[in-house]
Amino acid sequence: MTQVDLQKLTKIYPGSDSPAVHALSLTMPSGRITALLGPSGCGKTTALKMIAGLITPSEGNILFDGDSIVGVPTEKREVVMAFQNHLLFPHMSVSQNVGFGLKMRGLDRHTIQRRVSEMLDLVRLPGLDDRRPHQLSGGQQQRVALARALIVEPRVLLLDEPLSNLDAHLRGEMRELIHDVQQQFKLTTIFVTHDQEEAVVLADQIALLFEGQLHQYGPPQAFYERPLNERVARFFGGINFIPGYKRGSVIETGLGQLQCYSAALSDGAVVVTIRPENVAIGRNGSEINVAHGRVESSTYLGTHARFKVSVQAGNGHPPLVLEVVADASSIHLYPVGQTVKLYLPPEKIWLVPAED
């Protein structure tokens, strides 16, 4: 059980002028899973390697339970990192790979053997002891890598894209395994991913990075319900952004006046956002937050239907296109060309700062 604190952690690679990680401050709670999320190249691996001690930070500090570990060499940090490409030692058998960390700690052969077979059972790979890494499937390799990391009982487990090399089916299996194992060992786990869904399913806390900078940190729901800016909202599938002007609880937009309960921002220019699944299509009754538009396109998604609806904006605004996700059956109700009524529930409307 170890709490990890990053304080203004910064890495500027030699010869590069923009930092790969910039003043990253995070407190990652003990015994929980934290996801470092962000698009490719945003500095996730760099951050992880700094925690592992494989890269020296240019600035800032890393604390484990309040003690700085920046000066501690990798092998003494009790942090295990499982890399993006599993990196099983090709000249060793599965059990030698899994037992590697214990051998380095000088444990005797029998103890190692016993722990290795316990570990292989745990990751559901019994009986593969003597195989070589190249004789395993991708999913098996990933699980061996996980077993090899867990066997040394690290204070902090770092996983770099643990699911990225797997197909959809194996991904689900591996995700469950990581979840179960983490619950069982109550390990402080930090995992890196570029897939927001993965982060949402697996993590207790998500830290979203763009270009080395932290944009939002919090539980998964916050990223859907309370994104801090347009970019965060877009990364989590937000697509409806309507510029407006806030006065109290009313926002003037191209759709007319919208009521909203969000009080996060002060009066002035804002951007209204609502998730496509929160826009109600064709519902009668409500008087406020209503817009009329024309169905431009519809896509049948099996469990859902997705519509693009263009709304004539008043007051000289350009026309707005809203995306709406509704019941799969509604695909027949609203053919392309039809005029529909859209309702934007006030409690589902969220405001983010206007960007210029």
Add this chain to the structure above:
Amino acid sequence: MQKVAPSQSISIKPRWGNSVGRWLAVGAIVVGLLLPFLPLLIWSFSHRWYFPAVAPTEWSLRAWRYVFGDNTQALQALGYSFVIASATTLLSIAIGIPAGRALGLHEFRGKALVRFLILAPTIVPPLAVAMGIHIVFIRYGLANSLPGVVLVHLIPVTPYMVLVMASVFANYNPQYEEQARTLGARPWQVFWYVTLPAIFPGIIVGGLFAFIISWSEYLLTLLIGGGQVITLPLLLFSFANSGDNAITAALSIVFIGPAVLFLILTSRYLTGRNAAIGGIGRL
């Protein structure tokens, strides 16, 4: 280091397709190398063999008695050659690993210059260099000594060793070392358990080059050894000059033997998948 096995089928298929190919290659090398030495073998047992005769008219063991007899220079020369070639090989490995790593793995300013300097001894006539070195060695008491000969052998040997190791490290994934460290391996453990096994085929291939180059070096040994350090090639030349064909032939066989033996022992690193890792491509 092999990154990911290129295809899984290789390991599942019975190994024999692979090993027949390997033994054919080894066979071809051995026959190609040994056949020219059949006449040598005959010469070494001959006593009288004049022009029109197809085979010697009289046979004798004189040459071989000389080679393996007491108080002859042959065994001593064999010993010298062996010690010098081994020491040169070990030293060149010690130089080749870090130098090859730097060249193969890292980009740094002046890399082209360093590469040129390493290659230079293969282009510049060794004689030109050796003359200068001789003067320096005399000053430091290294001339006419075994350590001096070992050091001067490093001139032709090191470039090959460094180049082989550089190509090994160019195909090497240093992330394995990072992985080992996060699992708790100390620096020497990382080297011993991770780096060394990965570059081992390259060390064998480079070492084979190094050993054979040093083993057959004549001119530099003569110059720096100053007649005090008599290795096999030196002895061989003096007998060749004296016109004693039988002894020359016997010494030639002794001379060539270890090289062929080395080649056979290391053949599994010269063929098949390991060869690419060793930096000489697939044979």
